Amino acid sequence: MSNENMGTIERLVIATLGEDVARRTLDMLAIDPALLGERGDTVSRAAFAMAMNVALFDDLLRRVPSGDAYVADTLARGGKILFDHGALRSIRFPHGTTGALPGGEDAFTRIFLPLGYEMAAIYPLNRLKMTGRAYRHLDFPEAIPQFFLSELHVERFDAEFANAAARIFGSSRDPLDAKAKAVLAHYEAGETVQIVDAIAALPVILSAFDRQHEPPGFEDYQLLLSRSNEAAWIATEGNGFNHATDRVADVAALAERLKAEDRPMKEKLEVSATGRVRQTAFRADSVERLFADGELRQVPGSFYEFISRDIDPETGRLDLAFDTGNATGIFAMTSAQSGAAR
Template structure:
C-alpha cells in the first residue's frame, strides 16, 4: 500500500510496479513525501507531474534513457533539474492560448513563479525560468521560451499562422476549474488531483496538425526553433540532469560513443555549466508537393546535463544554489535541435 500521496498518485496512474520503477530512477525531494490524506498539496502534484514528464522525455530520447539506466545500475539516482519547452507568441494558435500563457495557467497554480527572464536575441526568442516557491532548490524548474514570429519574414509569419491555427486546447472546462481551485487553496482533493494530472501531461505535446514538407522547409530556412515547434509542439525540448561535475560526465559519455556536445557551455558568472546529447532524430509524416504522405526525419528532443555551484548570498548571508540560467548557455544548448537537416526516411522515400 502506498504510504505517501505522491506514491499513491503515481501508482493510481501508472500501476504499482511501473510507479515503483519510475521512483527508483529519480531523487525525490523530501518536501514532496507527505503521508496519505484525502487532500494533495500543490507541491505533491507538481512533483508527480515532473516525474511523469521526465519519463515521457526518456521514451523519446534513447540516449538519455540509456544514460539513466546506466546510472541506476551504478546505484545512482537522477536529480531532475529542469525541463524546457517552447511556445510561440503573437500568432493565431487556434483554441490554445498563445505563448507562455498556455503554461502559466498551469505553472502558477502548481506554485511556480518567474525566477528569471533571459533574452535570446540570436534566435528571436525570450526565455523565462519558473522555480517552485515551496522548495526551489529541489523541485525541477521549467524553462519556458517564446518565439517572436514578427521578427521574421511575412512568408514565415503566414506559415506559422497556418500551422498553429489548427491548435486545440487540451484543458477542458472542468480541468480549468480545478486549476483555479488549486491556485486558491494550494491543494486539491485527491480524486481531483488524479483527474487533473493526465490532462496536464497532455499539455506537453503537439496540439496542432503537422506541417507539409513545403511549410516545414519555409520555417526551417529562417528558424530551426520554429521548425522544431512545428513538428514537436510543446513537448519537452529537453530534460536536464543536475550532476556534480558536468565535465566528467561529458568525458565518460563521449568514451561510451554517445553523441554528446563537444563544448561545455559556461555561464558568465562561472557557476552554471551545461552540455547535452545531440537531439534524437524522429520520423514525422508530412504531405509532399504531390499531396502524398512521406515520413520525414527531423530533430526531436534531447537530454541535458548541468552543474550548479553554491554561493554566499550577500543579502541573507546564507549559502544558496545558483538556480539561474544564462542566455549564452541557452542559445548554445538550443543548437542541439538544429544539428541535422530534415530529410525523407530512406525506407519511405
C-alpha cells in the same frame, strides 16, 4: 500497499503511468523525502507539481533513447537522477491566441502559476528571435524541477514565415478541459485538491505537453526551417518536453567520460557568465513524424541534458539561475544538423 499508507506523489504517478512504470520511474529519481512524505485525501500544489514532473520525465525517456540509456547506466552504477529542470518551446503571434491555444508562454503559465511556480528571471535569446523565462517553485525551489519556458516571436520574422506559421499553428486546440481548469483554479485560490480530482486532472494537464496542432505541411515546415531551426522543431514536436536535465556534481568530468564512451555528446561545455552554472547535453535523437502529405520523415526530436550548479556566495544557496549564452548553445542540440527532415 494500501492507498492509505501510500504517499500522495506515488498514488498520483501510479494512477497516471500504471504501477510498474510508475515505480520504475520513481526509483530513478532522487526526490526530497519531504515531498514523498505527503499523505492523505488531499493533494498540495507541491505534490501535484512533483507528480507532474515525474510523468514528464518518463515521457521524455520514452522519446529519447540516448537519455534512457544514460539513466539505465546511472542506475546500474548505483546512482539516481536529480531532475533539475525541463524545457519547453512555444509560439507567440503578435496578436491573439495560437488557434484555440493561449499564445506563447500563456499556454503554460496558467498551469505553472497555480501549481506554485513563479517567474524567476527573463533570458533574451535575441539571436534565436526568442525569449526564455525560468519558472521556479516557491515551496521547494531546489527540489521540484524548474521549467525553462521559451517563446518564439513570429513578428520578428518576415511575412512569408508568418504566413507559414499561421497555417501550421493556427489549427492548435486547447487540451485543458473544464475539470482540469477547475483543479487549477482551486490551487490558484490557495486550496488543496481532493485526490480523486487530482488523479482525474493530471493526465489532462500532462496532455498540454504535446503537439496541439495538425501535422505540418512539408513545404511550410521547410520554409520555417530555412529561417529558424527552433520554429521547425515546434512544428513537428509542439510543446513536448524539449529536454530534461540531470543535476550532477561535476558535469565536465561526466562529459569527458561520456565522450570516451562514444555517447552523442555536445562538443563544448557551456559555462555561465558567473562560472557557477555549467551545462552540456546529448545531441537530439531523430524521430519519425507524420506530415500533412501522409509521409513519415526523420526530424530532430528531444534530448537529454546535464548541469552542475555551484553555491552562490551572496546567498549561500545553490545558484538556480540560467544563462542566455548557455541556453543559446544548448538550443543548437535540435538544429537541422542534428537530424534534418528527409
